[in-house]
Amino acid sequence: MTTSSPLYESLERAAEQGGDLYPQVYARFFAACPSAEPLMWHMDPLMRARMMDEVINLLLLEDTEGEITLVEFEAHSHQGSGVSAEMFKVLFEAIRDTLRVCLGADWTGGYEAAWQARIDQLACAFNGQYPEPKVA
């Protein structure tokens, strides 16, 4: 993803404010999806941070073939950990919502639209990797 993309820009502006956003993202994720929390009890902060780095990388990825490969890999490896198709979308929304709160008045309609489009697209891709695809 180019450094001028709305997703990248919103992440960069939030990062400029300092502080670690990942704990907020996980707190929002677990509040919205309580069944996800026990699946991650064994993951320490470093492991959770490595996972979130990968989630952000995927969200920003512009390489379509690389994206398909990564979605296939993560969907299949996570199915083995009990992760449902719906949880991916909830996690992406938790990232978007955390950024929206963090940026406050600096959050724009362009960021909102770009995040919604990307979340819908990736959620659909993950749904397609599950045996019984569900509506995103």
Ligand code: HEM
């Ligand atoms: C695009 C979305 C996601 C990506 C790219 C991703 C990526 C990763 C990565 C890279 C790891 C390994 C971390 C490490 O040890 O270095 C991991 C582990 C894990 N992730 Fe995710 N993750 C995603 C979504 C989710 C969701 C929605 C859940 C729901 C609870 C989840 C649950 C887990 C669990 C339980 C593990 C630990 C698996 C184990 O014990 O081996 N992940 N994830």
